[in-house]
Amino acid sequence: RVLGNCSHRFIDSYEYLPAHLAFDEFKGVDRQLHFICLDGDNHQVVQILRTRYKKTLLKYFGRFSPQARANFRTVTMDLNFYYQDIVRACFPNAQIVIDCFHMIQMLTRSFNSLRVKVMKTFDKRSRQYQLLKSLWKLYLKKFDELEKVHPRYNWHYKDCLTQAQVVTEGINTSTTLENSYNLMQSFIQAFETGNTHELKSLINCQDQIGTLMHKTLLTFKHNLTAVLN
Structure with missing residues (x-):
């Protein structure tokens, strides 16, 4: 319900992605871990997904056009190894940055x-x-x-x-x-x-x-x- 009320602020076009993103997860409904993606420049929420499973993330980012994914430059994350696999699979020109x-x-x-x-x-x-x-x-x-x-x-x-x-x-x-x-x-x-x-x-x-x-x-x-x- 909360996601539905604020989803209009998320990116809904698969032709555009910010040049810099930040990946993380947080505990939500029933203490489940949900995936959150932020714009690395202004810290605005790009998307929140109900799960952080690799299959779900690959499916979501795979929807973006090749041009949008090619323009993507950096992603900041923790040392979660499958986040790095997702970046390498979906964003050929992206540089991975580990959050201090x-x-x-x-x-x-x-x-x-x-x-x-x-x-x-x-x-x-x-x-x-x-x-x-x-x-x-x-x-x-x-x-x-x-x-x-x-x-x-x-x-x-x-x-x-x-x-x-x-x-x-x-x-x-x-x-x-x-x-x-x-x-x-x-x-x-x-x-x-x-x-x-x-x-x-x-x-x-x-x-x-x-x-x-x-x-x-x-x-x-x-x-x-x-x-x-």
């Missing part, structure tokens, strides 16, 4: 999983366990944004520490955790400064960083061209 937000999200999730894993190796009453658990959100922030001057008392680990001291002592409980944290922070900084040389170097990191973080880097490496665009 999704990459940082993958890195933070990988690090957070490792933090929990390391935390569970300590006794629940220990200082190390409490440092890694009670203020876990601090580990996901940029280190430059952490409080470094005014310590605050925390009853979990019964000490006065600044936010930076909490994170520093927490990651020092494991070499793998420390390496993964430093890698995540370096990635965020490289993204913000557009340093593609540094990004390539980080993707090929040989440090001990944990299984899930290693798999994340392998995913980036397999999509290296799109990642560095």
